[in-house]
Amino acid sequence: MNPTTIEPHVPDRYSLWLLTIGxxxxxxxxxxxYVTAAIWCAKSVPPGGPLDGVHTxxxxxxxxxxxGIAVTGWEGLRRHRHGTxxxxxxxxxREDRHRFLGFATLLLSGLSAVxxxxxxxxxxxxxxxx
Amino acid sequence: MRDVDExxxxxxxxxxxxxxxxxxxxxxxxxxxxxRLGGNTFLTLFAALFTGGIFIxxxxxxxxxxxxxCVFALITIVTWLWTGTAEIPERPEKYVGLGLTLPIYLSGxxxxxxxxxxxxxxxxxxxxxxxxxxxFFYWTARPDFPPNPTNGPSVPWSVAxxxxxAGAWLMTIMAxxxxxxxxxxxxxxxxxxxxxxxxxxxxxxxAGPWVTGLDPAAHVYxxxxxVLVIWSAAHVGLGVIMHLYCAVRRLxxxxxxxxxxxIVNVTLFWHFVAFTVLITVAVVAGFPxxx
Numbered sequence: 001m002n003p004t005t006i007e008p009h010v011p012d013r014y015s016l017w018l019l020t021i022g023x024x025x026x027x028x029x030x031x032x033x034y035v036t037a038a039i040w041c042a043k044s045v046p047p048g049g050p051l052d053g054v055h056t057x058x059x060x061x062x063x064x065x066x067x068g069i070a071v072t073g074w075e076g077l078r079r080h081r082h083g084t085x086x087x088x089x090x091x092x093x094r095e096d097r098h099r100f101l102g103f104a105t106l107l108l109s110g111l112s113a114v115x116x117x118x119x120x121x122x123x124x125x126x127x128x129x130x
Numbered sequence: 131m132r133d134v135d136e137x138x139x140x141x142x143x144x145x146x147x148x149x150x151x152x153x154x155x156x157x158x159x160x161x162x163x164x165x166r167l168g169g170n171t172f173l174t175l176f177a178a179l180f181t182g183g184i185f186i187x188x189x190x191x192x193x194x195x196x197x198x199x200c201v202f203a204l205i206t207i208v209t210w211l212w213t214g215t216a217e218i219p220e221r222p223e224k225y226v227g228l229g230l231t232l233p234i235y236l237s238g239x240x241x242x243x244x245x246x247x248x249x250x251x252x253x254x255x256x257x258x259x260x261x262x263x264x265x266f267f268y269w270t271a272r273p274d275f276p277p278n279p280t281n282g283p284s285v286p287w288s289v290a291x292x293x294x295x296a297g298a299w300l301m302t303i304m305a306x307x308x309x310x311x312x313x314x315x316x317x318x319x320x321x322x323x324x325x326x327x328x329x330x331x332x333x334x335x336x337a338g339p340w341v342t343g344l345d346p347a348a349h350v351y352x353x354x355x356x357v358l359v360i361w362s363a364a365h366v367g368l369g370v371i372m373h374l375y376c377a378v379r380r381l382x383x384x385x386x387x388x389x390x391x392x393i394v395n396v397t398l399f400w401h402f403v404a405f406t407v408l409i410t411v412a413v414v415a416g417f418p419x420x421x
Contacts, residue, residue, distance in 0.1 A: 016156060042270035097157055 018079075018105050021072045022112035029065040029116050033058050033123055041129035048130040055124060062120040069113045076105030140227045152226060153242055164224045164232040165242060168214030177206040208375065215243065216391040218384065237391035247395045251402040254365075258406055261361060265354045265413055269421075276351045276418050283338035283355060288415035291338065292407060294331030295366060298324045299404040302373070306397045309380065312387035321377045325370050331407070332366040335359050338415065355414045362403075362410040369403050372396040 040054045041047075079102025082095065089100045137143060140152055140161065153163040183199030219234040226232050238244055268275045276282055301324035308316040339355055346356040376393045379385040385392050 038267075038270045094158060101157070 022069050022109035025065050025068045026112035026115045029061055030119050032061050033119050048128050058123045065116045069109050073106050073109030076102045142227055163236050164226050164234050173210040218389045237394045243391055243395055247398050268350050277349050281342045282418050283414050284341050285415045287334050287338040288411045291331050291334035292411045294327045295407040298327035299400050302397050302400040306393045309390055309393050321373050325373050328366050328370045332363040335363045358410045362407050365403050369400055
């Protein structure tokens with residue numbers, strides 16, 4: 001058997017990074033909501049003041065976050081449906097890994113969307129900084 | 131099972147008597163490297179014991195013992211690194227079976243060491259960001275943060291620290307580049323300059339709150355600023371140890387223009403150090419100016 005040499009690094013055709021986008025958007029949304037409310041209540045209004053501007057800002061954050069998560073989830077769904085309707089997800093082939101990662105991306109995007117909506121709902125239930 | 135017993139797969143034997151494993155890509159598991167690992171050693175056990183001693187002795191305020199433990203931990207870890215990592219192989223590639231030949235040594239993003247440094251530094255940055263969060267948390271939670279009048283860190287000293295550390299960072303990048311070009315004198319000059327810049331930078335960082343007499347025990351503001359400054363200065367100091375390690379490795383012939391994993395990983399560390407110092411100076415010296 002003759003030895004052959006391969007390239008030192010073969011990049012993965014289907015990156016893992018797509019999996020992280022949904023949860024990352026969720027984390028950034030939560031951070032922005034927290035920071036906005038904290039600074040508003042500490043520096044912009046007296047103790048127990050209204051959260052008016054914060055509600056609007058969080059609604060905007062939520063809209064942008066959900067759009068981003070939807071786009072990511074759509075890409076996950078597209079990968080999940082790669083091939084024919086009868087294709088598998090659990091065989092030792094590149095295509096199966098592609099579909100599996102797409103499905104995982106779709107599920108993580110769904111979880112992230114629920115998390116974003118919960119954070120936004122919590123902010124909407126409060127009227128004041130108290 | 132019989133196929134395995136008869137050595138019909140990758141790495142059926144260890145001809146050189148070394149511990150080896152195959153590194154693959156993350157998703158498709160395509161083999162990319164035959165990685166040599168360190169063998170059995172008690173160094174790791176001693177490193178853990180001495181590192182634990184730093185925290186245990188500090189808990190009881192036995193500072194001298196904690197310092198001695200720190201020195202021994204450093205010696206043990208450097209010995210471990212020197213003997214067990216980035217070893218230059220006797221040949222660049224190795225036949226691993228099934229018609230496949232793989233490189234033994236890789237550096238940069240293709241190597242597991244680079245990713246180990248990246249993941250470690252992401253953890254370190256997470257801890258650092260939590261300290262920065264503490265500063266802003268107190269700013270929102272306490273009306274007297276920063277206290278008025280404040281004797282916060284000296285802005286000129288803090289800016290000087292940023293400039294010096296940026297210089298050390300750039301010199302580290304140049305050292306990596308010149309090492310790769312096999313320009314040894316330039317490599318040593320860059321490392322020496324980086325060490326001097328780093329020493330000046332960490333001194334200036336500590337001088338910032340020191341010259342204004344900021345008391346860490348008087349107010350949470352002083353405590354928070356000092357924690358951020360000491361954190362940054364300690365990482366700059368760690369970066370200097372790494373510089374010196376690379377210079378000695380090059381002198382000893384354990385790092386070359388081709389086998390340059392040490393300086394590549396150290397450069398990655400310095401990217402994070404530069405980021406840390408930038409954020410620290412912006413927060414402790416810049417933020418009080420804009421609020």
